[in-house]
Amino acid sequence: MFFETVWKLITRYGHFFTEGLRNTLIIAVVAVVAGTFLGALMALMRMSKVTPLRWLATAYIEFFRGTPLMVQLMFIFYGLPMIGVSFPEISFIPDFPRFMAGIVAMSLNSCAYVAEVIRSGIQAVDPGQMEAARSLGFRKGEAMRIVVLPQAIRNILPALGNEFVTVIKESSVVSVIGIADLMYRTNGVKAKTYNTLECLFVAAILYFITTFFFSKLISFAERRMAHERK
Amino acid sequence: MSGNELLRVEHLTKTFGKLTVLNDISTSFAAHEVVSVIGPSGGGKSTFLRCLNLLEQPSSGHILFDGVDICDKKTDINLHRQKMGMVFQQFNLFNNMNVLKNMIAAPVKILHMDPEQAKEKALGLIRRVGLEDKLESYPSQLSGGQKQRIAIVRALMMDPEVMLFDEPTSALDPEMIGEVLEVMKNLAQTGMTMIVVTHEMRFAREVSSRTIFLDGGVIAEDKPSHELFDRPQNPRLISFLQKVL
Ligand SMILES: Nc1ncnc2c1ncn2[C@@H]1O[C@H](COP(=O)(O)OP(=O)(O)O)[C@@H](O)[C@H]1O
Numbered sequence: 465m466f467f468e469t470v471w472k473l474i475t476r477y478g479h480f481f482t483e484g485l486r487n488t489l490i491i492a493v494v495a496v497v498a499g500t501f502l503g504a505l506m507a508l509m510r511m512s513k514v515t516p517l518r519w520l521a522t523a524y525i526e527f528f529r530g531t532p533l534m535v536q537l538m539f540i541f542y543g544l545p546m547i548g549v550s551f552p553e554i555s556f557i558p559d560f561p562r563f564m565a566g567i568v569a570m571s572l573n574s575c576a577y578v579a580e581v582i583r584s585g586i587q588a589v590d591p592g593q594m595e596a597a598r599s600l601g602f603r604k605g606e607a608m609r610i611v612v613l614p615q616a617i618r619n620i621l622p623a624l625g626n627e628f629v630t631v632i633k634e635s636s637v638v639s640v641i642g643i644a645d646l647m648y649r650t651n652g653v654k655a656k657t658y659n660t661l662e663c664l665f666v667a668a669i670l671y672f673i674t675t676f677f678f679s680k681l682i683s684f685a686e687r688r689m690a691h692e693r694k
Numbered sequence: 695m696s697g698n699e700l701l702r703v704e705h706l707t708k709t710f711g712k713l714t715v716l717n718d719i720s721t722s723f724a725a726h727e728v729v730s731v732i733g734p735s736g737g738g739k740s741t742f743l744r745c746l747n748l749l750e751q752p753s754s755g756h757i758l759f760d761g762v763d764i765c766d767k768k769t770d771i772n773l774h775r776q777k778m779g780m781v782f783q784q785f786n787l788f789n790n791m792n793v794l795k796n797m798i799a800a801p802v803k804i805l806h807m808d809p810e811q812a813k814e815k816a817l818g819l820i821r822r823v824g825l826e827d828k829l830e831s832y833p834s835q836l837s838g839g840q841k842q843r844i845a846i847v848r849a850l851m852m853d854p855e856v857m858l859f860d861e862p863t864s865a866l867d868p869e870m871i872g873e874v875l876e877v878m879k880n881l882a883q884t885g886m887t888m889i890v891v892t893h894e895m896r897f898a899r900e901v902s903s904r905t906i907f908l909d910g911g912v913i914a915e916d917k918p919s920h921e922l923f924d925r926p927q928n929p930r931l932i933s934f935l936q937k938v939l
């Protein structure tokens with residue numbers, strides 16, 4: 465009975481779910497890519513010798529990691545327009561301002577986590593590597609680029625992959641501001657059919673398949689990288 | 695010690711917070727001199743060596759290299775570090791590069807040496823330490839003794855005027871110590887100026903012409919090696935030698 469209903473939901477409302485999943489993936493990809501660029505900058509600031517920059521970055525990171533994503537999302541969705549920041553309507557992307565609020569919130573949040581991933585990835589490289597490079601006469605930036613970063617990347621990439629998987633799951637909160645992600649579509653089908661458990665089951669399976677797929681992809685890439693090293 | 699002085703240390707003091715690690719040290723090193731630095735652990739030997747190429751910033755005092763005060767803020771320390779090779783206890787070969795890349799990275803990127811020419815030079819040097827078959831190997835595939843021999847020739851690629859060694863054999867299994875000391879001995883015979891922090895008392899006595907006993911942040915003895923080992927005066931040196939010999 466349960467699985468019959470599930471099957472019915474999939475055949476009849478499958479396109480709702482897949483469209484929701486597509487939006488979830490778009491949000492996750494954009495958030496992690498943007499979060500990576502911003503996070504790299506934030507990590508640099510966090511490790512900077514300039515004290516105000518370091519404080520600023522630390523405050524940002526602590527704040528975004530120490531408050532719920534839901535609150536951050538609400539702040540951006542309701543708060544930004546109040547201070548006069550709003551995204552324009554775009555004809556070919558329905559609900560663009562709403563969508564952008566979700567993406568901005570996810571990116572700013574991801575930035576804080578990625579900054580810590582990058583910082584700890586760099587700091588996990590033996591300081592002796594930097595010292596040896598400096599002792600040969602390399603400037604700090606160049607030593608970073610040719611010696612430290614290539615080694616840090618091996619620590620950072622897998623963690624970035626995990627961050628992507630986390631963001632896929634966490635992004636479900638954007639449904640509360642009405643972005644048509646997988647969670648939002650699930651709620652829609654639920655309201656239409658009253659098959660509450662079955663709908664949640666389909667959503668859970670879709671989330672799981674997606675995250676499982678990416679997790680496996682990451683550990684495969686990780687093994688490849690470890691292999692190349694030798 | 696007079697004559698062609700290469701490196702001069704004047705009133706060098708280094709503190710970490712409240713801890714004074716080096717206390718008003720003055721000495722100098724002549725070109726082609728081989729000097730050992732011995733002393734109890736925690737006595738400031740590494741800090742002293744690392745101050746010479748400013749891996750540690752001295753708290754006060756001056757270091758003159760080729761007559762230039764490298765502690766002066768206006769001095770570009772990177773230029774001077776090129777002329778001061780350093781060998782570390784933990785080897786510190788670049789893990790992301792094979793042996794050849796480790797050796798040619800600095801001359802090619804810093805001195806803009808032609809890569810082919812750098813490779814020729816690397817081959818010449820690596821033959822001197824008998825590891826020419828390891829050019830393509832990565833550090834993780836080498837033994838400790840091999841790593842350290844590569845680290846030495848990597849530093850030599852820059853044609854340094856002085857080589858600083860910080861306990862180059864302390865992280866090695868006993869059977870590998872000899873091969874590294876052998877390379878250092880040969881290097882000393884070529885006339886390289888060397889400052890060697892070491893626990894190898896035989897090396898200090900036989901290879902270095904002068905030995906400094908660094909204890910509690912000051913130079914407690916500084917003498918020709920034979921004299922220092924044969925007729926130690928300082929009671930703390932006597933008890934140190936009793937422990938290590
Ligand atoms: N970066 C540092 N910060 C604080 N204390 C340090 C640092 N480096 C060395 N020290 C301290 O300075 C003292 C001398 O250390 P070191 O020069 O390594 O001695 P040695 O090489 O003779 O064993 C030790 O007490 C050590 O704990």
Ligand SMILES: [Mg+2]
Binds near residue numbers: 739740741861
């Ligand atoms: Mg030491």
